[in-house]
Amino acid sequence: GENVEQHPSTLSVQEGDSAVIKCTYSDSASNYFPWYKQELGKRPQLIIDIRSNVGEKKDQRIAVTLNKTAKHFSLHITETQPEDSAVYFCAVHSGGYQKVTFGTGTKLQVIP
Amino acid sequence: NAGVTQTPKFQVLKTGQSMTLQCAQDMNHEYMSWYRQDPGMGLRLIHYSVGAGITDQGEVPNGYNVSRSTTEDFPLRLLSAAPSQTSVYFCASSYNFDAQGRDYGYTFGSGTRLTVV
Numbered sequence: 001g002e003n004v005e006q007h008p009s010t011l012s013v014q015e016g017d018s019a020v021i022k023c024t025y026s027d028s029a030s031n032y033f034p035w036y037k038q039e040l041g042k043r044p045q046l047i048i049d050i051r052s053n054v055g056e057k058k059d060q061r062i063a064v065t066l067n068k069t070a071k072h073f074s075l076h077i078t079e080t081q082p083e084d085s086a087v088y089f090c091a092v093h094s095g096g097y098q099k100v101t102f103g104t105g106t107k108l109q110v111i112p
Numbered sequence: 113n114a115g116v117t118q119t120p121k122f123q124v125l126k127t128g129q130s131m132t133l134q135c136a137q138d139m140n141h142e143y144m145s146w147y148r149q150d151p152g153m154g155l156r157l158i159h160y161s162v163g164a165g166i167t168d169q170g171e172v173p174n175g176y177n178v179s180r181s182t183t184e185d186f187p188l189r190l191l192s193a194a195p196s197q198t199s200v201y202f203c204a205s206s207y208n209f210d211a212q213g214r215d216y217g218y219t220f221g222s223g224t225r226l227t228v229v
Contacts, residue, residue: 043202049217102156
């Protein structure tokens with residue numbers, strides 16, 4: 001089955017700095033890569049996603065990059081703010097919608 | 113448009129009791145799923161459904177049953193609760209994969225925090 005590794009598990013940055021979270025996967029047939037943000041005690045929420053036929057996607061301060069050859073994708077958050085503090089999960093869809101594997105999460109702390 | 117609605121938000125069960133966690137969505141999503149979230153374990157798939165009348169097992173299905181009689185509803189049944197089922201349960205829905213580009217990221221419900229004593 002699909003193996004998804006997410007790093008780092010925790011990340012502390014100063015407000016205004018950038019944060020990068022990386023996920024690697026094993027199935028070269030994987031075709032969809034979403035990122036979710038989960039604030040403490042809340043539900044995960046989709047923040048950005050990318051399909052396998054695209055190399056990069058941006059939405060204001062967040063971006064996702066995909067390297068299909070190396071089988072990894074990364075979440076980039078620029079100009080971090082305290083409200084970016086949360087746990088971020090990557091996910092990988094392979095072989096169709098039912099084969100979804102989540103990463104174990106990255107706890108991001110933005111220090112004011 | 114309420115999105116994905118889960119009930120109850122909190123529940124305490126005694127070992128051996130049964131109960132049903134409710135999940136309903138009003139977005140006409142074909143795909144619905146149940147996850148459990150435990151500290152340090154991320155999100156693990158329990159059961160999923162790609163449409164009314166169709167269900168299948170995920171990564172951790174033992175001790176749980178599901179049914180999908182309508183597009184909107186996907187209840188999760190705990191048959192005989194055990195302390196190992198203490199967790200936060202999330203229902204999630206999405207469109208089925210569409211090569212034409214329809215977004216199929218998940219919409220999650222607000223979760224059910226279950227404690228089995």
